[in-house]
Amino acid sequence: MDLTKLTALELGKKIKDKEVSVIEATQALLEKIKQTDEDYHCYITVMEQEALARASEVQKQIDAGELSDSPLAGVPVAIKDNICTKGVKTTCASKILYNFNPPYNATVIEKLEKAGAVIIGKVNMDEFAMGSTTETSYFGVTKNPWNTAHVPGGSSGGAAAAVAAEEAFYSLGSDTGGSIRQPSSFCGVTGIKPTYGTVSRYGLVAYASSLDQIGPIARNVSDCAVVLDLISGHDTKDSTSVPRDNYQYTEALIDDVRGMKIGIPKGYLGAGLDKEVKSSILAAAKVLEEKGAVVEEFDLDAVDYAIPAYYVIASAEASSNLSRYDGIKYGYRTEDFDGLADVYKKSRSEGFGNEVKRRMMIGAFVLSSGYYDAYYNKSLKVKALIKEGFDKAFEKYDILLGPTAPSTAPKLGESLSDPLKMYLGDIYTVSVNLAGLPAISLPCGIDSKGLPIGLQLIGKHFGEKDIIRAAFSFEQSRDYKGPVNNA
Amino acid sequence: MKSYETVIGLEVHVELATQTKIFCGCTTQFGGEPNTHCCPVCTGMPGTLPVLNKRVVEFAMAAGLATNCKINQKCKFDRKNYFYPDLPKAYQVSQLYLPICHDGGIEIEVNGVKKVVGIHEIHMEEDAGKLIHDPWEDCTLVDYNRCGVPLIEIVSEPDMRSAEEVISYLEKLKLILQYLGVSDCKMQEGSLRADINLSIREVGAEKFGTRTEMKNMNSFKAIARAIEGERKRQIELIEDGKQVVQETRRWDDNKDTSFAMRSKEDAQDYRYFPEPDLVPIEISDEWLHDIRSRQPELRDEKMLRYETEYDIPEYDASIITSSKRLADIFEETVAICEKPKEVSNWLMVETMRLLKETEMEPENILFSAQNLARLIGLISDGKINRTVAKEVFERVFKENIDPEDYVKVNGLTMVNDEGALRTVIENIVAGNPASVSDYRSGKEKALGFLVGQTMKEMKGKADPGLINKILKELLS
Amino acid sequence: MTITDDTINYVAALAKLELSSEEKEKAKKDLSSILAYMETMNELNTDAIEPMSHVFPIRNVFREDEVTNHPNRDTLLSNAPDSKDGCFKVPKTVE
Ligand SMILES: [Mg+2]
């Protein structure tokens, strides 16, 4: 039996039933990574020794009858390299943090470890989560396991590709403008961006604080829901964490959408959307309709202005958040310097890649005196309008449906030359972050190039259960299909 | 020469007397080995997040209420972005758009003239770390212990016109904050620092001149000298037909002059924007009312109460209340020994003398109310006389010794054995016939000499009243 | 919005970045087109709209004033490129 083909829940059950030991599962995964990661390069750091040591520790806990209420005890997990792991290099795929060992664990890491998770390694991403292709990583590009000539998407490209390539049972990514959903779509896996405030950001290296959320990427909806059960919850270390009564997302794994009202924003099917993607999305809507949902198209207000507002806000916050990387407390310091000003300028110029520099400059510009109102403040107003648009929509609909991305995964090297064009690819994802909504991306088809297509379902605030239920129902209509290479 | 007017506004940074920092659970204790009062949050480690200390908000409200400010019941934090090694996140969390307090003022008095100095706003923010110059390697060492200590910044209106007004304003402010208990205001430890904005204009002119800012003054003396120096410098520039440049300057008290601090190419564009990691603050009417009702008695009320409740002269009351520490010792001691006038005397005379002698601030007084009360008890119980008491007090003042133990150990207790004293006096009378006859022939002074001789013989440990009584008996 | 050399130099200084002349040219071009695109927001009338920095109306998240940290200086300094005497070491700051 090839253990790496199991879903996280399947493996968790086998471990619980003592059919498989935690060490066997961990070894199997490490073996798989050794075999294929040279081709895909999902990982920045593989924690072989730590993972094996941790595996035997978890096995002991399981044998002692602990962790019996944790469905994923002993299941290895891959962590996006912008989530702090105590004593384990956390680089954000940037030269400027190439050697950074956090002195503490992110809250999500503490939660996963409490649930008996074995961290297998840290996965690749776009530098500081800025990008849509995982090509901007200082540690090299990740390739799409469906076709290694294509990008895996980004910024959580390593996290999504590792799940698709069966180099991880599940992973944690982060989503600021689509960074969980878009690579999930490109890699044919499932990813959830939770409602802002559902998962603690403590220990997530900030890109844009008001938009960032950590979320799961896995092979199916059930795995994602169970991981969300584990990582969500109020955290007193994160002031923007929202206390809720119920974090039991697995309750929503029900194959029933009868009476559910689903809206499709007309703008999400307009110009710029690839034809094959469009027909696949409409086919998915049809499936849900046939299962008893009420589906209709409608006009979503202000959403056309989501991309400019998003890039202003995200760049502004990033320019501030990334100023702390200055070659003094941690990370890269230039070799050669004459005075303090040099340490700053050279460390930062040598330590950051082009896309990060570009966004820091945009951010500095839109906040600078004389431009704040025209750009930054204007964006905060547009954000208010976008949220209002969604609020209105959710008076009528339980969930919204559309594509995750306008196309399937582009070829490597195609996207970076024109940043604006790349930004436009985020058209269906960024508005969700601006409005703080939950959304899921799950596979709904494969195009003529053999690349997966992602379906996006958007919920109202804290409406994770609505999208999980709809996604689960839809998922029952088709079998999971991994990349041909893994067949 | 034309006549000029000096226009001064102050930005006063006050470190709050909380136990912990503004956004993390690190101690705010002064000193400590470098970087031992720090955690990932206050050193700006990637991924960390701030959580606001509630007491900071309450202290800021208290300061606002005591300085007659309006409280912004909806306020929030903003980020002020700039690079400097003492600022680990490269932004300071502060308040720009909606500061917690605004539009207040306090009354000052200089040479009998009263005026109100307006307070533009009070905002909350975090302190930066400390830079230490290392002369061995000619480099700078960074200590983040102070980083994240809560501050309030009190921004005055440009209402002051002289160094005297500035000092008076600062003294008043300091006293208010000390009475509130929101800060110890120790200037030498940097818990009260003033930035001085100063400009010059011709008397009668309406428009303000170009101002300069002098940073981080930490003594009243330095402030007075800096104001005088900068005033002269600006007038000279104007008289020479030159321009005052708007810039930040550093006062060098040793060289008695100020220097421009930042190179001009360094853009001062702080790119403030709302802090996304902290949620807004909403102060309910109940909360505000609660803070208001918990405001302690401030100086003016206290003075009045001392006069009426303890029958202390106005002048004495004003001296004792001029320092929170003095007033606290006064009230605590009175509570123990119930002798307000006696306590007031010790504070007004001996304490003041010793403070002056040792060049000490009343805030730094060491001795406890318990020990002062014990000393007063020793006197009223007739255990020591006043001359001995003064000596003992010096030790109490300097080392906060227990006067009872001290008197016992050093055998300073008064000799109250009348028989023994009488024997000594008889010997003195016998040994000084000239003084005896002087006294008998009407020279009162001679008695003093005989008392002195007796006291000397008794090593000061006798009751002067008793000596007088016995002497008069023997000589009559 | 056309971005001039001055503007690029200014934002680079604010971001503490040193750009080669090629990088400057590329940045000028990219920023011009990106900012022009951002200006499409002006088509939307937002006169009556309050700027929204937080999505949820959460207020008053506080901690109590209690010491909870047990600092560890060695870990704190372990990532520093240079340190001395328990401090982070940097080139001399002027003043
Ligand atoms: Mg300030």
Ligand SMILES: [Zn+2]
């Ligand atoms: Zn701290």
